[in-house]
Amino acid sequence: MSLFDAKDQIDALVRELKQHNYNYYVLAMPSISDYDFDQKLKELEVLEKANPQFLNPDSPTQKVGGEITKNFKTIVHKWPMMSLGNTYNEQDLIDFDQRIRKAIGDDFEYVCELKFDGLSMSLTYQDGKLLRAVTRGDGTKGDEVTANVKTIRTIPLQVSGKSMPDDFDIRGEVFMHKAAFEKLNEERLENGEVAYANPRNFASGTVKMQDSAEVAKRPLDCFLYFFYSDKNPFKTHWESLQAVKSWGFKISEESRLCNNIQDVLTFIAEWDEKRFKLSYDIDGIVLKVNSYAQQQELGFTAKSPRWAISYKYKAQEVETILEKVTYQVGRTGAVTPVANLKPVLLAGTTVKRATLHNANEMERLDLHENDTVLVEKGGEIIPKIIRVNLEKRLLNAEKIEFLNKCPECGFILIRQDNEAVHYCPNDEECPPQIIGRMQHFISRKAMNIEGIGAETVDAFFQKGLLRHISDIYQLKNKIEELKELDRFGEKSILNMLDGIEKSKNMPFERVLFGLGIRYVGATVAKKLAQHFKNIDNIIKASFEELIAADEIGERIAQSVIDYFMQQVHENEIMNLKQDGLNFKIEEKEIILASENLSGKTFLISGVFENYSRDELKEMIEANGGKILSSISAKLNFLVAGDNMGPAKLEKAQKLKIDMISDVVLLELIAGKQPQ
Template identity: 50%
Template sequence: MIETERIKQLRQLLHEYNHNYYVLNMPTVTDCEFDDLMHELQQLEEKHPELYDSNSPTQRVGSDLTQGFAQVEHKYPMLSLANTYNEQDVQDWYESVKRGLEGEEFEVCCEMKYDGLSISLTYENGRLVRGVTRGDGVYGDDVTTNVKTIRCIPLVLNENVAYPEAFEIRGEILMPWSVFDDLNAKREAAEEPLFANPRNAASGTLKSQDPRLVADRHLDCYLYYLLGETLPSDGHYENLAEAAKWGFKISQGMRKVKTLQEIYDFINYWDAERKNLPVATDGIVLKVNSIRQQQHLGYTAKSPRWAIAYKFKAEQAVTRLESVSFQVGRTGAVTPVANMDAVRLAGTMVKRATLNNEDFIKNLGLHIGDYVYVEKGGEIIPKIVGVDVTKRSAEAQPVEFVDCCPECGTPLVRYEGEAAYYCPNDTGCPPQIKGRIEHFIARKAMNIDSLGPETVDDYYRRGLIHNIADLYCIQVQDINGSGNRERSARKIVSSIEASKQVPFERVVFALGIRFVGETSARQLARHFKTMEALQNASLQQLMEVDGVGEVIAKSIVAYFHNPANMAIVNRLRDYGLQMQLSSEQIASATNKLEGKSIVISGVFSKHSRDEYKAMIEQNGGKNVGSISSKTSFILAGENMGPSKLQKAEKLGVQIIDEDTFLSMLE
């Protein structure tokens, strides 16, 4: 057989075998046979680079060349659904559809609400051309390269069936429970941070810059909505049935109904049965089946009138409290953690839950050995919501909060107005030291993106770094190990060197001064203009800065009065970090917006939201998140939230567009 024909045959066979295995769950060849065919195809493609095809089965393994994601505008906006939590709300929606259709009969398609990452897939002439995340509903990230590694997503559609020349199909990318459990077990063994839930794991995986990692994580995808100019049918349910013939993985749990009682029956069945599904779900989606009727019903500003999501109540379980441990965070805050007998909850084995703070423990009246009620807030974070005191033994002892830091032994303090206890030993407590280094390298601080928490921990344990200033002493030979990691070592050292150009306000934030967030750091930098002026500022001078109260001011004074901190700041100055505002920033600063509180809302075309926030502060204004009678005006882009618009009109707050705003600054 001619090699070019064999390449074509192999591609077709492997696409078919992938579909049988990942979509139909009915493998027709052994893994060994599949791997042999894949290897043969890889060899033939290497011999014939002129026959390269981005949708070949060999491309699913991914490469490591992706450098960030492009922003793509959705052809059809990806709106969110209105949520409901009880049968009365479902009835209200059903009746509103009735009124909207003026008595015309209608059907409702009942579907599972999968708990993953929304994706939009575009096909042209039967080939996948683009995969885009939901993003903000108007723009999303182009993750096509990563999407191609997900085996159940067809790269090329079945040639033996008819499908539209161009269409978009939407769905949810998920990490199956089995994959999630296995991934967390491996991370735990490697002493790496665990993923909180499959949704976070799937989202983090799909946004990875390394498609090989995506391929290795074995993500899944269920498709639930078809869009296009020439769809097969007016029925949503019928269109998905056709899409299944084309090769897409469609939920087998869908049902088309007509009555309210049938909707209730569907909800009640899956409220229990969902626990047996291989992937996470958090509710039911109800859609008017007819696309013509959907178009007639239309949309609100945020969601379609023809669809609604019913959210399941949080699943609850009872288990025994074994002990309480205490964790120390970057800021020194000590968080109590409940260690419990493992219990299955919302699909995962749960054995730890946060207890927030001492007040939370006292309000629960928690004792060691208690049987506690545990549920997942939003199906994500385990939390204890109650205690079964009838099962408490007479010998049970109440949980006592620790007096000293569990890591370094320093007596804890509780600041006025704070619920948490803190370890004040910020220069000698290991979790705080490592946490501050992790904070220092973060994207919104020094943006040393070549480092991560695992690397920081490794360098700390090896004695390479003891504080943030030590990062600037690292040499390639220090981290090259056995000599086979020179490329990554050079990248890390180069990234650390590049961070010396990070602006002064981010250097202030990166120091990790307790209670000084991104906004207050920016305000402090622009008020004092130099690190020297900031470190010499009195309590009263600090409190003159907008947004800086007594607690923040005292924390700043304490930070700069600590000799160890001053030694670090002086070293950073010597290494060449930016210790003052640039001359351009000082020259461009004005008071044109002085005294004005401004809310930003919507999507903009000329500058990003962050850029507009920076302009407001550069010109003496104040960014605020919510509208009140004190709001000076709203800078509004496209798709401004309807609730904000309504509140602005009610309070008589002025709304201006970006052209008007920019003219104010000229």
């Protein structure tokens, strides 16, 4: 392949993969399978490795993360990240405009921008390369989150352009699109995890994760909106926005240059309606005096600039009637109350239902039958009830109590200590749990079985064709029964059976995730598979052995134990094994770098600054050492990092196990004796 062809192919793959990322993360409408995406990504990696001169710093291959951040370093902002004064009424804006005119005269412009509801971020660039990313913090100093921010696909790692200074800061807002937020929250609920209340909280929690590889899997986005430099080449804020866009930064296309306060008010009124059509949340409008010289003349108060202010939209609220409370049962057995409302127009859509979260929320609201309730759709994607209008409560209206029996199967609900959610424990007889478990198994992130969808699973269950996950692999023996079903022709049947057969090639971690064990999401399943190697080791693992695995906490460990204590689940594993599914990982042949650790046993615990636990494990095995799953008298060395559990520490001390750091481990690998 010629250099010209290689460059064209690299550029085409970068464009294509970026579009697929947008479809997946922003639109929540993937146009390619995970497998095909990964194959194209690998193809791009090979081309870039062979032709490094054509490697684009913003290539999708550079956004995968992998760094572990033990503690976030505190960085002092060179330019403080001040908060803006804000208002909810137009008169305050008119008064603000009068103060500006009194100070600098009538010859000035405003720039109006959408006020994004996200996490403020300061990016520092040096010689065109991203040097660091720091959160707002207290305004004077914040947390350095560079490794995580580098994974955000719309933040360039390197920029170039006309008039670009050697050193500059650019401020922006990290956020999450609503469709992606809803999709990820659904996955959290499926895994038995607590859902985030809104995209801002999800984005904020993601930015502060310790593992940047996990951050890379989260669909964050970023708009940049303010430029700082000791050698600022621009005279106006508007000019700077157009320039940084040409350098490769993402700015909002919705900003507007306004000549007077009336133009500003028109812009505000326009977006009060249009904001609901955006793919992301905004909570107001920011207006700034355009000229940098005039900004400097106006100066600052102790807390905020005198040349800028934000107008915040009021959260949309309406009153309606609570008609009844119904309950949804998820595949993990979690029971969620839902308020069914008299339909009402709110924030551009007709609202018929609102989330009630759990029994605690119902108690807080003190709901009674046919209450008049105030419903809000502000930062929450899903409408929620704010409060009850007690003045309109009907006489003798009965209080609505959280039900004590499953609405689907009648089983008595349980509620674990320190948990807000009620669960139906009848997982083998409760229809929504049975159906949900099979729907989860066939899903894209699990077994990715093509030719069979969620509705098909439901229909097959109702017809008695499916009841257990393993029944999916027996559908090949029921072709005549399948042919009798409506809208299910021979071609559809063959496509489905082909998809089922291909799923047998899925790796062990996908099968483990597909089983639907509570709290065992895709990442946890991968960690368990890597640590224990096969399903039999997981089944017989003790509580202590489970929590010794990387990122496996007590709650997950107990859930795994509880799952495999049930004979029905062991029977299911046996059936799936007979069907040919993978229940062990393919061991890679380890080519020893040395035998300096031969005959020595190790256990890794805690968090390390320079290496992940998996990397340390690979180094130990590559040099002849053996990894143990728990602390015992057979253990030679405990490689101890920060935040190691006190129980492990106590047991290691009791058994007089040698505790070493990752630095000492490297010395052992190099053949040195520990001091």
